[in-house]
Amino acid sequence: MKKIFSKNQTILLTTLALSVLVIASSFINKINKPTPPVDDLEGTISISGAFALYPITVKWAEEFRKLHPKVKFNISAGGAGKGITDALSNLVDIGLASRDISPEEVKKGAYTIYVTKDAVVPTFNAGNPNAAALLAKGVKRDQFLNVFVTGSIKDWKQLAGNVSVPIHIYTRSDAAGAAETWAKYFNKKQEDLLGVAVYGDPGLAQAVKKDVTAIGYNNLAYIYDLKTRKQVAGVHALPIDVNGNGKIDANENFYGTIDELTDAIATGKYPSPPARNLGFLFKGKPKKKELVEFVKYVLTDGQKFVDENGYIALSKQKLQEELKKAQ
Template structure:
C-alpha cells in the first residue's frame, strides 16, 4: 500500500527542543469562501515527545476545518505533560505511559489516540554491528545491561570485539523510559546510564558514541520521507524467541512500515509497545477540546500510519469515543 510522505522528522525534533509551537494558521484561506464554523478557543498541550509529532499534524489538519481554534503545543516528556494537565496549566497532557492510581485520584482522565513502541538503540559504527543485527539481544541480556549492570561489554552480547557498553537513559520523567523499564518489570529510576534530556537528545547521545546503547520512540529513529532508519543510530533487534538469532519473523526493523506492522500484529512485544493517550483533568467539557478529540479519533486516524504510528482498531476507537460523548 502506498503511503504519503510528510515533513522531515528533524524539523519536528528541532521544534520539540525549542519548546512550544503555536499553530495559528497553516494554510491559505479562501477569502471568497465563508467560514461556516464558529468554533473557537485556545488549546494548550504539553508532554510526551512520542506523541508530539502526530499531535502537531492533527492540530494543523483540525485548523483547516476550525480556523478560529489556536493551538500551543510543547514537548517536555510525559511526566511534564501529566503534571501540567493535572495542575491546570494545559488542557491536554500527552501521555506515553500508564497512569498511576495517585494521578487518577487527582482527576486524570485518559483517552487513547494511537499506539507506538519504544525500541532499544545502538550506534551503527559499533565494530560488532553486523553480529548484533544478526543475533539480536535477548530480554534478559537487556535487563543485565540496563538494570543489573552485570553485562558491561559488547562481546557479552555476542560481539567479537571487546568494547565497553556506554548506557544512556532519559533524565526527564519520560514515558519512553517508564515503558522500557516496564519491559523488565521495573521503574524508570531502576534504569542505569547517563541521563539525557528528551527523545532527540537521547538519539543524539547514542549517535555520537560508537559504544553507546539507549532507547527511543519510533518517530526519532526513522526518516518519514525515506521510511528508513536515520544514519548513525539504529534499532537494536530484540531476539524475541531467545534462540540466539534474528529469525525472518523478527526481522522487521528496516523500515518504519515493517516495524509498525509488527507492533500492530503483536510480533513486537508489549511492553515496550504501548498505547499513547491524551490526558485531561476530568472529562473534557470545552467544545473545542471535545471536537478535537473526536477529530483525532475519526478523520485524524488517516494521518497516523503515514507518520509512523499505529491506527487504533475500530473497537478501540468506539471505546474511546464513548469517553467524550
C-alpha cells in the same frame, strides 16, 4: 408583416437573451445552494507532554485548524511526566501521555482517552564494531535487563561479536513515558535504569549517534526518517531476540523500515511492553466545545494521518470505545 433585424441587432438580442439566462440561472442556484454552516468553533487549546505523541499531535492540530481556523493551539514537548503534571495542575488542556497512569494520578482526576499506538525501541550506534553480529543475533530480554538494570553485562562482546568494547548506557533525565515503558519491559521503574541521563527523545538519539559504543532507546519517530521510511543515519534499532534462540529469525527481522516495524507492533510480533498505547490526558472529562471536537476529530478523520507519520492505528473497536469517552 415580417420584421427583419440587421446583423448587429440580432447579435445584440442574442447577447441580451444569454445574459438573462445567466442571471436567472445564477439566481436559481443561489436559492437551491445550501447555506454553509457557520463555523462558530473558537478558542485556544494548550497541550504539553510526551515527545512520542508530539509529532502526530502537531499534525492533527494543523489539519484541524484548516477546518476551524479560529481555534488556536499551544503545543510543547517536555516528557510525559511534565505533560501529565501540567494537565492535572490545570496548566494545559491536554497532557500527552505515553505511559500507564498511576492510581495516584487517577485520584487527582486523570482522565485518559487513547488516540494511537507506538513502541519504544532499543538503539545502538551503527558504527559499533560488533554491528553485524548484533543485527544477526539480536539481544535477549534478560541480556537487556543485565545491561540496563543489574549492570552485570558491561561489554559488547558479552552480547555478540568478537570485539571487546565497553557498553556506554544512555537513559532519559526527564520523567519520560519512553523510560517508564522500557523499564516496564523488565518489570521495573524509570529510576531503576542505569546510564548517563539525557534530556528528551531527540537528545537521547543524538547521544547514541555520537558515541560508537552507546546503547539507548527511543520512540519510533526519532530513529526513522518519515520520508525515506528507513532508519536515520548513525542510529540503528537493536533487534530483540523475542524467542531467545540466539538469532534473529525471519519473523523477528522487521526493523528495515518504519512500516515493517509498525506492522510488527500491530500484529503483536513486537512485544508489549515496550509497545504501548498513547493517550490524551485531561483533568476530568473534557467539556470545552473546541476541546471535545478536537478529540472527536483525532479519533475519526484524524486517524488517516497515523500510518504515514509512523504510528499504529488502534482497532476500530478501541477507537469507538475511546470516542464514547469524549462524548
